[in-house]
Amino acid sequence: MRSRLVAFALLTAAAACAQAAGLSVSVTDDAGQPLTNAVVMLEPASGKLPVKPMPQVDIAQAKRQFNPQITVITVGTPVNFPNFDTVRHHVYSFSPIKAFEVKLYAGVPSAPIVFDKPGTAVLGCNIHDQMAAWVVVVDTPYHARTTADGQVQLDNIPAGSYRLRAWHAGVPAGKEPAPLPLTVAGADMSAQIKLPASPL
Secondary structure, X not given: OHHXXXXXXXXXXXXXXXXXXXXXXXXEEOOOXXXXXXXXXXXXXXXXXXXXXXXXXXXXXXXXXXXXXXXXXXXXXXXXXXXXXXXXXXXXXXEOOEEEEEXXXXXXXXXXXXXXXXXXXXXXXXXXXXXXXXEEEEOOOOEEEOOOOOEEEEEEEOOEEEEXXXXXXXXXXXOOOOOEEEEEOOOOEEXXXXXXXXXX
16 A cells, blocks of 8 residues: 555656746846846745745955845845955845844854845945845745846746746836736746846
């Protein structure tokens, strides 16, 4: 009996893998130019998919800039802000998904900041106004950041109904396009998203 159950489980897993598909996404601005560092997210039309926090991520300060400027993490991921400059920084965010301050410090803060809600947090430094960065917090395992050609590839997506959306730092607040509904049915697909993004 046990061997039959194991065989059934293997057949079920194989069928699920056979139905999984890949999704190629192109992200451009309104003029058709590819957008680099856009974050593409594929979310189920209803419910949520299981997502695990990532290991701790570092957003460093060096040469009075955040590095990296764009960081994509899953919900629950801790983020540390090591300061490699010879001056102190005061890192903060007033964004609704995570408001916090790491007041004037040098070196490594005593504890990381845990981003426990999906959305986008804008980072700044209270001392150096030119410093800006973004933390995009996602609650789906199907996400990626575009390369210089504005492309991403999402793989092993189970069949089902989804919403496809994208974020870019150059899109003004409130101007994000509506999510694109997609049905994944086992065959590889492609999609295009246009964003009203202006240069950073």
